[in-house]
Amino acid sequence: MSALGIYCADCGTECERITGREAGAREPDLIDAQVWACTVCPEAWAPCAEDGTPVGLPAGAQTRNARAMLREREVERLVGEALRDVPNGRTIAEERVAAFLAHALRLPASEAAIDLLNLEWCRHAWRVLYGASYAEVTKHAQTYRPRKAA
Ligand SMILES: [Zn+2]
Numbered sequence: 001m002s003a004l005g006i007y008c009a010d011c012g013t014e015c016e017r018i019t020g021r022e023a024g025a026r027e028p029d030l031i032d033a034q035v036w037a038c039t040v041c042p043e044a045w046a047p048c049a050e051d052g053t054p055v056g057l058p059a060g061a062q063t064r065n066a067r068a069m070l071r072e073r074e075v076e077r078l079v080g081e082a083l084r085d086v087p088n089g090r091t092i093a094e095e096r097v098a099a100f101l102a103h104a105l106r107l108p109a110s111e112a113a114i115d116l117l118n119l120e121w122c123r124h125a126w127r128v129l130y131g132a133s134y135a136e137v138t139k140h141a142q143t144y145r146p147r148k149a150a
Helices: 061-085 090-105 119-129 134-143
Strands: 015-019 034-038 045-047
Touching: 061 090, 061 119, 061 134, 090 119, 090 134
Parallel strands: none
Antiparallel strands: 015 034, 034 045
16 A cells, blocks of 8 residues: 555645654654655655554645535534434444535545645535534435445
């Protein structure tokens, strides 16, 4: 996996693995850790998973903030609605919201993960999720069965 090119979500430049400090990360737990960083954009990075692959696609602060807002304000709002009815249903609720979003964005589920989105896709995603209810997400889940990966 790690031999595959990793490209910046913001500018498309191939990224490299450096330390969080070198990438300009200020989060204490990232400073000495490896991150995938864009060689062009300032402070554009993604955390590195234990297997060396990036967690999401590297992106600058503006995009990372947009992703965080999307998760905290919209995804969590929808998941919270689900949990009112099914208190231990977080996993399925997250999967359903992700599938709902991917379908609305017309992206394969593997590309619609919030950590992979660039700023423009975050804006599209915001428009999709803003004002959506979990009832709509459930209806979508009952209408469209996820296709198994080939
Ligand atoms: Zn970049």
